[in-house]
Amino acid sequence: MEGAKKTLGIAKAIGIKKAILKSKSPSCGCGLIYDGTFSGNLIRGNGLTAGLLIKNNIEVYTESNLDMLGI
Template identity: 50%
Template sequence: MKKKIKVLISACLLGDNVKYSGGNNLTPELVTLLEKYEVKTIKICPECFGGLEIPRVPSEILGDKVFSKDGKDITEEFLKGAEKSYIISKKNKIDFAILKERSPSCGSSFIYDGSFSGKVIQGKGFTARKLSKENIIIFSEENLEEIEKYLEKLSK
């Protein structure tokens, strides 16, 4: 019997209303792709794991810290959420992760610059940093072709 592919995924991408605004980032093409390969999804929201509320004040990374738009240092909550996400990934023996690009937790290639002006820079969110450090392969919802190639490889 073929092994079930397990993917750690940002819950907002599957339609869970866990975004700072109380909404989600449902990505139908991603859902369809995961269903095609009968992937077992393990949903995470590092910011919720860190104890932050829904809705919450938007936050961005500035240097080595995370600040909410009202100036509060919420780095500890982000570190806690990253650690809990990593523990869940290990416990579930995931094959890889799909994380929300530009998020201060989940951005795997790009994040906002910390000025709350909408400017995007290269960088990783706190959870993406932690998972990368632990050699977990990360894709974003913006890399559907790469995800499909990887799923194809894993399902052989």
């Protein structure tokens, strides 16, 4: 959780409104994340960092939904 808090602090300090994070990561994933057992199982939810950013009104995207940004 410390890394997520540091990420949020940096994002706030420089005025970030949107973030692109790694899909399916237990830290950065958004929507579906690996369950942490290294078995390849996916569960619904957001990773720690993604969830904290979202809770603080920072939009989170992954490489799999960049089209939503028009990229």
